Amino acid sequence: MTLGEAGLTLAPVGRETVQDRVYSELRRALISGLFAPGQVLTIRQLADALMTSTMPVREALGRLISERALEALPNRSIRVPPISLERIDDLLRTRILIEGEAIALAAPRMTAANIDTLRGYMTQWQVLRLGGDPATVDQEAALNQAFHFEIYSACGSAVLIPMIESLWLQSGPCTRAAIFAFSEAGESDSAHFHHNMIDALASGKAQAAREALVADISRPFAFLRNKLLSKEIAA
Amino acid sequence: MTLGEAGLTLAPVGRETVQDRVYSELRRALISGLFAPGQVLTIRQLADALMTSTMPVREALGRLISERALEALPNRSIRVPPISLERIDDLLRTRILIEGEAIALAAPRMTAANIDTLRGYMTQWQVLRLGGDPATVDQEAALNQAFHFEIYSACGSAVLIPMIESLWLQSGPCTRAAIFAFSEAGESDSAHFHHNMIDALASGKAQAAREALVADISRPFAFLRNKLLSKEIAA
DNA sequence: ATGTTTGATCTGTGATCACACTTGATTTGA
DNA sequence: TCAAATCAAGTGTGATCACAGATCAAACAT
Numbered sequence: 001m002t003l004g005e006a007g008l009t010l011a012p013v014g015r016e017t018v019q020d021r022v023y024s025e026l027r028r029a030l031i032s033g034l035f036a037p038g039q040v041l042t043i044r045q046l047a048d049a050l051m052t053s054t055m056p057v058r059e060a061l062g063r064l065i066s067e068r069a070l071e072a073l074p075n076r077s078i079r080v081p082p083i084s085l086e087r088i089d090d091l092l093r094t095r096i097l098i099e100g101e102a103i104a105l106a107a108p109r110m111t112a113a114n115i116d117t118l119r120g121y122m123t124q125w126q127v128l129r130l131g132g133d134p135a136t137v138d139q140e141a142a143l144n145q146a147f148h149f150e151i152y153s154a155c156g157s158a159v160l161i162p163m164i165e166s167l168w169l170q171s172g173p174c175t176r177a178a179i180f181a182f183s184e185a186g187e188s189d190s191a192h193f194h195h196n197m198i199d200a201l202a203s204g205k206a207q208a209a210r211e212a213l214v215a216d217i218s219r220p221f222a223f224l225r226n227k228l229l230s231k232e233i234a235a
Numbered sequence: 236m237t238l239g240e241a242g243l244t245l246a247p248v249g250r251e252t253v254q255d256r257v258y259s260e261l262r263r264a265l266i267s268g269l270f271a272p273g274q275v276l277t278i279r280q281l282a283d284a285l286m287t288s289t290m291p292v293r294e295a296l297g298r299l300i301s302e303r304a305l306e307a308l309p310n311r312s313i314r315v316p317p318i319s320l321e322r323i324d325d326l327l328r329t330r331i332l333i334e335g336e337a338i339a340l341a342a343p344r345m346t347a348a349n350i351d352t353l354r355g356y357m358t359q360w361q362v363l364r365l366g367g368d369p370a371t372v373d374q375e376a377a378l379n380q381a382f383h384f385e386i387y388s389a390c391g392s393a394v395l396i397p398m399i400e401s402l403w404l405q406s407g408p409c410t411r412a413a414i415f416a417f418s419e420a421g422e423s424d425s426a427h428f429h430h431n432m433i434d435a436l437a438s439g440k441a442q443a444a445r446e447a448l449v450a451d452i453s454r455p456f457a458f459l460r461n462k463l464l465s466k467e468i469a470a
Numbered sequence: 471a472t473g474t475t476t477g478a479t480c481t482g483t484g485a486t487c488a489c490a491c492t493t494g495a496t497t498t499g500a
Numbered sequence: 501t502c503a504a505a506t507c508a509a510g511t512g513t514g515a516t517c518a519c520a521g522a523t524c525a526a527a528c529a530t
Contacts, residue, residue, distance in 0.1 A: 015309075015521090017483065042511070055484050058512080059297050066298040068397055075492070076512050087393070094394045097336055158322070159329045159405070162303055163398055170394070250491090252513065277481065290514050293482080310522065311482050 019056040022046075026060055030069055030080065030169055031145070032138055033176020038082040041070070069169035083174050085228060091171045092221040098163055099148075099217065100210045103197070105155040107206035114154055115202050121147045122194060141176075147194060151201065171221075178220035178227070190216055254291040257281075261295055265304055265315065265404055266380065267373055268411020273317040276305070304404035318409050320463060326406045327456040333398055334383075334452065335445045338432070340390040342441035349389055350437050356382045357429060376411075382429060386436065406456075413455035413462070425451055 026046070029035060047057045061078055064070040071081045081087070125143050128136045145168070152164055193216035200209035261281070264270060282292045296313055299305045306316045316322070360378050363371045380403070387399055428451035435444035 053485050062294050062297050063301040066301050090392050090394045157325050159325045288515050
């Protein structure tokens, strides 16, 4: 009798290399906006902070550079890409295109379990906001990410999903500031758009889901855009 | 008197590392389909073939893996991703979405010089086909790539273009077989679609350009799809 | 004859070192 | 006093070595 016949399915154990851990850590730091746009990163400094040798770090940095999450200057120094008005608009337009397609593809494929998971995220999120602790902004961001990718994963495209991950990686340093400002201003009712997305997905309305998503991801970008414009005028 | 005052503008010399050369070479090999889908690549073997140490090779492979041009198996071995029906459809659908958007964005931005360059590519291509030498298939592919990216570059999006490059990298091993079969069958009149694209772009008709592009990139995929289906039936 | 163990070989990974280049402060020169 | 030259610290890059795990074939036991 094999394991399969016994009803047991073993998940692949999947050995994790040091490079993978470094990559995940840098990725998390980038998406949550730990590094400021324009900040230069050095291999040895990161290796010290992560308590490894330079080897895993340089390979992880190479991967992040090829995903456009980091930028290699002609000086051979590495920095997180600085933000500009053109880049913000470019990122938002592309995210609307690709993530909009992903949610439209996912709409007819969402299971009841998927919908339940989404609703669960929203209640968790509500609990966080009721606490009123401003230190929960990182957890909120993580919850937001989990919410979106629960949807995208259902689209069934092994090509689209890595692209969306790359886009989040690129817009992470940008949107961090916007989300933080949102949380302070108390006007972070993107929960409204999330509930719209859930309702649309639950009833299989692809176009409505896409529109709710576009509204959701456009808001922080528009906020950041205004902030950048006023700062430019001030300078 | 500075160089600028003398009217001289020097282009940055841009030192090229060994890793960059290895990366470009592997990239070229992948797009032109030198490696078969499913083929496993080893670092030391590539390092020997490229006459360098393993160091630049492993970093170049890491970059290609994060672009999904190569695949890291849980065995830690590296291979070019095998083709499947789902993957083909996935790649084509995504390419239609993204490259279609790119050409629509490029349509109102094309200069007369751009159009001339495109026409020049077509005449070069015609010369190649008049020669009738079957060994020119690689040059034809290079010309086709130059044609498409002359357009995409005009879209002005620093986010979209790397994504398109990644998509070409992923579909390279797939379409190679199709292009080759086309050339043998003599039915490679994708020149028709290219001329349609030029005409649409020259008159700024974004939608028409998009449709011509979709027809152009769909053909080899449809061909490959049929080939894969008949082979599956035969097996 | 079949299934298991063993052994050699090859693989990717990580660490360490050497080197060329950049950078910034210090010293030197007019 | 100020600009130019100089020196030292720090950077990414590439090479080489050590090591654990994978792979496959031969030898073994059942």
